[in-house]
Amino acid sequence: MAQEKQIAWDLYHSYENFKEKSLTNRRFKHSDIVPLIEQLQNKKNFKVDKVGKSVEGRDIYLISMGSGKTKVFLWSQMHGDEPTATAALLDMFNFFSDDSAFPELKNLILSNLSIYIIPMVNPDGAEEFQRRNIVEIDLNRDVLRLQTPEAKILKEVFDSLKADFGFNLHDQGRDYSAGNSFNPASISFLAPAPDYDKTLTPPRENAMKLIGNLVTVLNEFIPGHIAKYSDDYEPRAFGDNFTKWGTATVLLESGGWRGDREKQFLRKINYITILSALNSIASGGYANTDISVYESIPQNEKFMMDLILRNLTVKRDEIDYLIDVGINFGEVNINGAKDFYLKAEIEDVGDLSVFAGYEEFDLSGYSVEHGKTKPEPYHSFDELEKINSARLYSEGYTTVILNNDSFQGEYSRLPFNIILSDKTIPEAKIKPDEAPNFIIRKNNEVEFAVVNGFLIDIEKIESWNDNSIVYGK
Numbered sequence: 001m002a003q004e005k006q007i008a009w010d011l012y013h014s015y016e017n018f019k020e021k022s023l024t025n026r027r028f029k030h031s032d033i034v035p036l037i038e039q040l041q042n043k044k045n046f047k048v049d050k051v052g053k054s055v056e057g058r059d060i061y062l063i064s065m066g067s068g069k070t071k072v073f074l075w076s077q078m079h080g081d082e083p084t085a086t087a088a089l090l091d092m093f094n095f096f097s098d099d100s101a102f103p104e105l106k107n108l109i110l111s112n113l114s115i116y117i118i119p120m121v122n123p124d125g126a127e128e129f130q131r132r133n134i135v136e137i138d139l140n141r142d143v144l145r146l147q148t149p150e151a152k153i154l155k156e157v158f159d160s161l162k163a164d165f166g167f168n169l170h171d172q173g174r175d176y177s178a179g180n181s182f183n184p185a186s187i188s189f190l191a192p193a194p195d196y197d198k199t200l201t202p203p204r205e206n207a208m209k210l211i212g213n214l215v216t217v218l219n220e221f222i223p224g225h226i227a228k229y230s231d232d233y234e235p236r237a238f239g240d241n242f243t244k245w246g247t248a249t250v251l252l253e254s255g256g257w258r259g260d261r262e263k264q265f266l267r268k269i270n271y272i273t274i275l276s277a278l279n280s281i282a283s284g285g286y287a288n289t290d291i292s293v294y295e296s297i298p299q300n301e302k303f304m305m306d307l308i309l310r311n312l313t314v315k316r317d318e319i320d321y322l323i324d325v326g327i328n329f330g331e332v333n334i335n336g337a338k339d340f341y342l343k344a345e346i347e348d349v350g351d352l353s354v355f356a357g358y359e360e361f362d363l364s365g366y367s368v369e370h371g372k373t374k375p376e377p378y379h380s381f382d383e384l385e386k387i388n389s390a391r392l393y394s395e396g397y398t399t400v401i402l403n404n405d406s407f408q409g410e411y412s413r414l415p416f417n418i419i420l421s422d423k424t425i426p427e428a429k430i431k432p433d434e435a436p437n438f439i440i441r442k443n444n445e446v447e448f449a450v451v452n453g454f455l456i457d458i459e460k461i462e463s464w465n466d467n468s469i470v471y472g473k
């Protein structure tokens with residue numbers, strides 16, 4: 001185990017040498033990775049095959065490496081908006097393209113294993129940055145009915161390989177926590193059940209041992225941030241059926257990490273995890289791990305929120321009520337799903353002491369009220385840019401009206417929201433599902449505003465570089 005940890009640390013420290021630099025965020029497309037895959041054909045360790053096409057005609061590739069007798073099958077991004085492992089696999093291709101570094105590890109892996117990889121099973125979904133494929137079928141519920149070409153391809157490759165090990169590589173929501181640890185579940189594992197009774201078959205036991213081994217390695221890097229996905233049997237899912245059909249299948253979910261919305265740190269952790277897994281399978285080391293390690297992994301729970309404002313006072317009929325406000329940010333795709341802006345919603349209000357925020361602010365002694373819409377309209381964007389935001393907040397407003405037919409857009413970089421309408425706006429409340437736009441006072445003086453969920457210190461408005469919302473007519 002000491003040696004496996006040392007190799008993982010060496011992979012960690014040398015990562016920048018192999019990281020695929022052309023992939024910088026989560027919204028890369030099929031057209032971004034095809035040239036990277038095609039060029040592998042000229043390299044000695046790789047075999048590249050096209051194994052079929054998506055609904056919209058995008059090629060799906062199978063990349064093979066190694067000549068050993070143990071077969072390992074990895075596939076990523078069957079959900080189009082879950083790309084973290086795809087990027088890590090491309091980093092790993094760079095690792096195996098290089099002849100000089102880690103010769104012993106590469107030799108161990110490539111001589112003991114035959115590795116088969118489908119990166120980006122759902123390229124049409126990736127194009128739209130959406131979970132489902134382009135005919136709105138969830139590929140991971142299509143293993144029995146096989147209506148989609150993408151699921152058919154995955155099943156056909158699986159059948160042709162009957163691999164000893166399988167890796168089902170996904171992303172999960174940022175709201176998952178590792179038990180009630182107040183930490184995000186940055187990596188979650190599962191050895192899927194082969195039936196409703198959750199039978200411990202030999203392949204499932206091997207998957208559990210391997211996961212236990214990987215958890216021991218990952219505790220070096222992300223202690224307290226590893227969780228275990230629910231093992232409720234899902235008869236329509238790939239992992240559950242692959243386990244039933246005899247492959248030791250590992251589900252790996254990349255979740256959240258503080259300060260890493262684009263998951264570039266978690267991509268690096270994926271890279272280390274996958275290479276550590278290949279090392280452990282090739283050496284047979286995983287078999288020495290007791291399944292009690294797997295059993296002791298905390299459950300995936302949903303105790304994370306993006307932002308929690310703690311200990312605010314809300315007043316009604318001269319009575320004060322102490323509340324926390326939990327806020328989550330949704331991503332709205334723009335520019336052909338190559339980019340996004342954030343749109344916030346109040347997730348919960350009240351005693352949120354069992355939840356943790358990626359960011360938290362203690363606002364003890366501050367009162368909160370909902371930000372209002374200024375009734376007098378503006379007539380041009382130029383006028384909006386000249387608004388003194390501190391004064392706007394001091395009058396209780398976080399939203400303005402713009403009467404200008406030529407203005408278009410869904411969001412802006414101004415520190416207040418815009419409504420493109422002259423209709424009266426119903427007074428919003430501080431309650432779940434509403435937009436979080438607040439005025440926050442101490443001793444009746446406005447000190448903060450919350451605009452589209454972002455806390456703004458009125459002393460530092462100039463440094464604000466988040467986004468507000470433009471509401472249409």
Ligand SMILES: [Zn+2]
Nearest residue numbers: 079082170171
């Ligand atoms: Zn998924």
